[in-house]
Amino acid sequence: MKLALKILGALIALLILAVVLLVTLVSPNQFKPHIEAAAKEQGIALHMGDLGWAFWPSIGVSLADITVAAVETPEKPIAELKNASLMLALMPLFRGEFQVDHVAVDGAQIHLAVDKQGKGNWEALSQSSTPESSEKAQVQSQTQSQASEAKPLNLEVEKISLTNSALDYHDEKTGQIINLRDLNIVLTGVNTQGNPFDAQLSWLLELVQANTDKLQVKGELNNRVTLDKEFNNLQLDDGQLRLTLTQKSSADIALDYQLAVKDLQKDMSYQGKLQLLSLNARQVLAALGTRLDTANSDALKHVALGTAIKGDTKQVALDDLQLTLDKTRFTGNLAVTDLATSALKLKLTGDSINVDDYLPPPSETPAAAQQAAATEDTPLPLEALRGLNLDAEFALASMRFNKMALSNIDLSVNAKNGVIRQKLSANAYQGDIQFNSNTDARTDKAIMNFDGGVQGFELAPLIKDLEIDENLGLSGAIQAKAQGNTQGASVNQLMAAMNSTANFSGAQVRLSPLNIEQKFCELVNLVTQNTTEVNWDAFTEMRQLNGNIVWRDQVINLESFNAGVSQLLLTSNGKINLATDKYEFKLPIKLAEASEAASLKGCSLTTTNYWVDRGLSLLRCKGSFGAINPLKDCGFDKSALGDLTKDFAEYKLREKHGDKIDAAEQKLKDKKQELLDKANEKLGGEGTVNKPADLLNNLLKKKLGTQSSSAESSVAAE
Template identity: 30%
Template sequence: MRVLKWIGLALGGLLLLILLAVLVIRFLIDPNDFKGQISALVKDASGYELGLEGDLGWSFYPVLGFESSNVTLAAQLNKPFLTIQNLAIGIQVMPLFSGQLNVDQLQVDGVDVQLLVDAGGSNNWTVESASTVTAKAKEQEQTASSSAGAATEPAAELPEISIPLVRILNANVRYQDQQAKSDTSVAIKRLELRNVQLQEPVEILLELALAQADGPSVDLVLNGAVQPDLEKQIFKVAPLQAQATIHNALAKPLAVNLDSQVLVDLGADRAELSVTQLKLADAVVSGAISVAALTAEPRFEGNLSSKPISLPRLMSVLALELPEPSNPDVMKTASFQLAFNGDTQQLKVPSLLMQLDQSKVNGTLAVNDFSTQAISFDLALDQINVDDYLPKPAEETTSSPAAGAGTQTNEESALIPVEALRPLNLNGRFKAGQVTLEQTLIENMVLAVTARDGVLTVKELKADLLEGSLDGQLSLDARTDTPTMTSDIKVNGIELTQISSRFMTDSLLSGKASFAMDANAKGNTVDELLKSALGQMNLKLDDGVLHGINLNAIVVDALKSQLATVEYLYPNYQEKLPRQLREDTEISKLLADAKVENGHLIMPNFEFFTGDSGIDASGKIDLLNQGFDYDFGVVLSALERNKYLKGTRWPIRCQGALASSPADWCGPDTKAMGAILKKAAGNALKDKSAAELGEKIGLEAEDQAELKDEVKQKLEAEEDRAKKKLQEKLNKWLSK
């Protein structure tokens, strides 16, 4: 019990001493004695005006030390940009009795910072230049020395301090730029600096919220340790960890984590950032960046790389829904590696490797001039099947005509984004080993493109496709709202089957085609371009087949129906004109010159051969309405032995829409064919009459021409005999 009594007395005595110490601090030591020192120290060190408008007093909670309820900081007189509602400085008690100030804790609560850039570009936080401050200081010193009796004692300097804890709570920072019309706010929930001194690492904890007016916001938590070396002017932050949550940018919040370290060497004027891990969902990026000439003209270089990224997981985290690809096995993984360097004027990526699933792209990329946005690139793709990545075709649904009423519009949307093309400044080259597009394999693709001042030029376009090749140049002038396109394209030996099948269910035309086209067009819709298109084209087709249409059979069927009335014209025509079993027209060789004009592809006259028959044709294709109108003249080889019909051109007309059935396109011109047969039959009858007349007069003639020849020959013979008799009589008379 006696021990407890002594312990109680000791505790009571200790409590009494603490109360006496508090009374001494409260009534004998006035914190306002340090007020002028603090303001002068800030003014001399930075040029800022520190206002301690409230009296400095003692605080006993939450810290023991000084406190002030109204603190301001201004770069311009009476225009503070920083206001602190409560400032508390925790100090060690005992050193105060010996005149020493040892700060134990600094706590700031209720900070309001208003940073403003006006319409003229001036801001409210920049102090006057050092030369101006020095001149004013000298002027003030001269004024003070010349004033009698105005001498004052210099303020005592505050001793160097080491602060175990600096805490800032409930701070709001707002940045308004009237020139850029931007408004950004930062709410600092908590900022803690532990062990604040210049010899040991300073631990940092920062929690803040960043918001952009009418834009996304960011919640940020930052942890790190600053290791200063003042003698070498080296500052290292290691580790530096950050966790950020981004709101209102996507459908749901986005979390980003960073593990890194920073090194700033002011002596060498350089800085380094090493990113151990930057993580977004399952996407992990690492790399390093170094900056030289940090305070002069910064130059930087570095590298970044990623581990394989799960695209479905990333899309889920980003709350993005992409159309379901045609192939469910694609859009699974992606990765990249790159090295870069640059300065304030340019950025270059001399080594770039990107991979999407099994496709790889490598090459170089550069922004050669930030001011002109000059971009150059040289990229190579190994292979890709674009069809796999196209959206899966939607299932067709039936709807009533009324359901679609009012949804159609006669106005076409702009085909070419001229506003986006005009600022482009490009010079690049792209190569691809294999590209599959709409089930067409394109190999050895080369695309060289330039763009400047609204003119985009494809100066080299090459590819192997459809068993042939493509070579050409294109140009697009987008300097006006009505762009102009020019093209010079050469295609050699391509197979037409896949091309014609694009427009109809069954392939219409097959064979090896070559053509050269030089054309230009003006407009910004498909209709405008087709209507204004003007150019020339040379076409060649070898070993072609016109599927679903047999021009010979159309003529034969029409002839058979009409020859029945004039069978004498072509006896046994049923046997000599058998209908071909094949439903196609073979084209052994076709040569044609065409022109593009007023929305039509016009082919004035061209010829081709199908078997032993020759066909000539002329016509045009309506490019706007996907229709056509052609006249064909078929010469049947089966009629070569018929003297009345051989070499006859039998007319066929083909017209309709490409989307309709080929079986409905072509038909014979029965009226013209009837006229041809009528004329031939008339000639046959005349020949028959001539033969009968010749028989009566003893001449063997099968037709009019032979009869005329026979008659002529007979008359000439009779004339010769008459002349001979007359000569004989004359000779006999003269001999007497």
Template identity: 25%
Template sequence: MKKLIKIITITLTAAVLLIVTGGAILGLFIDPNDYKSEIEQKALETANINLQINGDIGWSIYPSIGLDISSIKASFINQDSLAALDSARVSIMLIPLLSGDIKVKAVTIKGLELNLVKSASGNNWQPQTAATTESETTDSSDASQPSEKQPNIDIESISIIDANVTYTDQVTGDVSSISAFNLTTDRIVLGQAFNAQLSFNAAISQAKQQLFSAETIINGNFSLDPAMQRFKISALDLQLKINADKNLQLQLKADIDANLAANSIAVDNLQINSFDLQANGALKLTGPQLATITGNLALETFDLKALLHKLQVSEIQTADDSSLRKVSLSTQIRGSVTQINFDQLHIKIDQTSIRGTASYNLDSAMANFNLKGDSLNTNKYLAANTQSSNSTNASATPSTSKSASGYAKDIIIPIQPLQDLKLKGELTFAQLIYQKTTISNLDLKLDAKDGLVKILKLNMHAYGASINNKITLDARKKNLKISIKNTTKKLQIGPILADFAQADVLTGLLSTSSNITASGQSVHSIVNSLNGKVQFTLADGVVKGINAAQKMCETINSISSLGGTISTTKAVDKSTPFASIKGTLNIKNGVISNNNFKADLDAINIAGKGSVNLPLQSLNYRVGLKIQDNLFKKSCSVNNKIQGIEWPVDCKGKFSDDPMKLCKPDLKVVADLAKQALKAKLEKKLGGSIKEKKKELRKKVEDKVKDKLQGVLKGLF
């Protein structure tokens, strides 16, 4: 046995000596530059490659098998240039190679140029013939063979200097390129960590117009273990500068551990910095095809206004310049290839906190949310001039497109965003402040998909009232359909008028129930298609600034010739309390009809009926007033003969008419009542001779009554 081992050892030693000696002789006596033409011809015959060796070729056999080449160009026959190389140097130690180990000295590649071109007839990185088919098939067959033990690989270093790759699609005109590619590494031993630095520029252009360019620098500590399918990058530092419509600078730091055998990739200590924005977190991909993701992400507090300014995005102008200066976000992440879920989501905007969950489905593009906010003061986020303009001028900028009726035909509700909207969820706020209004328990529930936007509830408490709304926007067809249902219970009118109109003229509790539909995208189309029903009741209120009963009393009592008992009781205040004002509005194609208006005021009952034509901007309404003795309080007593008689007022005309001339008392009815009273008084005085003086008195009575009523009733109406 010992003799056999000795024989084998001697044989191997002799073989090595023979190879080394032969290699040395070849290196000394054979110059590869003498065979350039033969090498070029062999490349053409065997691979259809047009090879041009313009530089020198150097080689060595011992102590390392090395190759040193320069100035080489290559392309397939009848195709664009594929590759060019300034110089390359590689050498493998011979002795370790004999034992199955690969020990490589420094690898250097300079000036590599790859020019990939795709045309309508094919591409330039494949031959036009099927010469490579057998080779490719053979390679595939070899790859299917059982893998052998991985050799030990030891590379002193790798340097790639100034490499450039260009991909041109002659069909579309797109050009993508990587330029100034540089890579340097420390010693590379599989399974051991090594440092590497990488930098390159990337660009994309279309029709000779650059769309995008980026400068990239990567540093890190890498560990490669193909046998164990384990790859690590620690202290990864990626710096990216993107030049496009908007310039962007980004820095990413992380530790990455990819264990492909265990179907796991972990990204720890993740840190992303861009301008003043910093994100921290960790992510992990697991499971078959790495389809499951878990992790966490946090955006540190940042100044949104400053960020938008640096991004050259239109800045947000707010009434309070300190708003949007402190924004942050944190969340837990879990998901799959089809959906990403954000749990324990916390969004903080200045002093407002919003918590809850959200998700996004990658297949359907549907976003879901369930969020709860504490308190939000919207006044801080309104445009700087919104509050002043709302309080001083309610008119909007005139439309450039109006119909004959005066309503704008400009689109105010675009239909495409509604058709694209895919959103479902619920948002609540414990408190929300808008101008002078404080809203509590705001609850918004939304379901929008396939062009049907349903606001299932928009509920709130404000001004002592419970307000519930349901709104539907149906954009599934070209003609937008709108549906609004509302229920309001005991809304305090007084504070609303004080807050929004700076007026203290009316108090009461308003309750409404409405169901309204409309169609169209402009004010004109919505007004002309308005349909539905509104029921309203205003209860337990006061009309301030006028004592309607006293004014009515004074008006009637001024006609002293009517006879009867006249009281001189003075009103104790200038206000008119009422028990209720109520009615029903029926709306058809923009025409509002009402036949049951009723108001019970102090000592006066008011009934009304008529219509308001919104498309024509006109109204035709009749109000009847009846004097009721001591309905609430006896502020003034009138002639007992006219109690219970209806005193009519007609309101007719256009919205553009003078409001002072829009409503007038029906003087014919008033004159008839006055004439009857005067007739009775005269008959009593003349003892039945009224018929003889009828013609003489008629004109005087009519003139007298008209003059007095027109002057006095004007103060009431």
């Protein structure tokens, strides 16, 4: 036993002696010229500082002050390394095992630059290598690749670290600057035996673009990594990504994940879960230099996403998608079915959303805002539309958009090869909405065709939601159908080229506060100079109505409108000029039948049939379409009213003294003929001298005309 112990002690002593002799007698610096020469053959100017041995508690080699540059410019290093070391665990060596204890790299820096001609400084490294060295490196790479495929790597390292490292990139051509600093990577318990090990990564990234503020992205990444010896399967568990964005302000982003990757070497596929923790999107956008101004200042303060992910080299899918947008919850799935063509398939179902919250806030000066909107224009993203490959379905239980309340919304969008088709159906105000459109973006202008309609659309709640019920009241249900087309490369061009027609109808529709029957009777009483005391309703009720509208050249023309109002027939025509925000309508009114005249309250119609079946275009409404107000905008046409008053006076005169007026006119007519006959005789016979007869005829007209007026005046006086 003692002999065995002595032999073991001697072996240990010999091993220690061998290590001491290796460290003291063999200097690693003697290998430097060979290493630097080999690098030079590859076109790399490599400079190495001192190489040294480490002995306790691990044995290994350390390197310091290493620089890498192109052979032509050795004074401009592309990469630098402050310190690096490879340490072997000492105790396993006594058991004959080769176990890496620690691989450490500290102070690594990489300097990349692009000159004004767009040439990168790293290109000199590959250009400097000789054909022989390139061929040798390629053969060596192929040999190493074959060796790695032939034999699995049984790797086990206690710790791998990269600390205090940095990368900087400067593009003189674009002015872009990227600085990656404070880069630290620590891998603990690294192995390829399928045992989980920890991986930690942290960094600070700085991005500078021309004419923009510097953006900082501070990040931390933590994982539990599982890797097999064939490097074929990878498992990432307990993944945490934390980012802090800082520009003019700061914002945080947190993402948790897990991911399993299979067949890394051949047909890679993966699946896992992603969880974007709730973030304030307003703060994120502000940190990226974009100030968000919305009608609701709390919009986009709460955004979260959770999903299962799976895919391969050709496609990726997000299943069981759970999206939170403030108070709205969406579920569904998203898939890129073909990565090569960016074919996107989307299906989302949501509960309730108020889109108005996410729109720009309303302007306090509508006229100024409208004028600004008219001068500003938004170009259409035609290039993006041409490349869109989309099959999407959206469903919402309820939505508020432009103050209008919609429910049971179903929207489908199909886009491919520059053609986009949309189909929308929804319920609104106890009615149904259908809308279809087809947009062709394959040319320099988008060409759009559309059609749609509404059924049983209640007007009163719509007017209330639009917040115009203080000046204009409408109630009752209508039906309408529309179709049209337009084209353009911008929003304003689409509006300017709009060409559309629509027809509508309704029943028991009330308009307030204007009472058409009251206006008609006020008109009658004004002309007849009578007065009546009536308590009028503050509305007009139309039994039936129908009409037709044409929208062309930014003008909406009401080409026809017919409605029954009490015993009146109401028609209308006019236009709305969208470019000037002005509108004008005439409201011709007709009393339907003589039998109805007596029952029309508030009108003095019983003594005459003058008003029956007579079209009267005396009411006119005009003003600002954006601030429509029937009471203020509607009134009598003074010029037409004057003509009507004169015509009614003549009618009454003939109604009372018709026989006498007719007799006087006949007498004057006979007298005129008698004078003409005498004049013709004196001038040489009828038809012989036309010019004197014409002169005399004109004189007679003047004379007889005066007598006719005198005769009518005398009859009227009677």
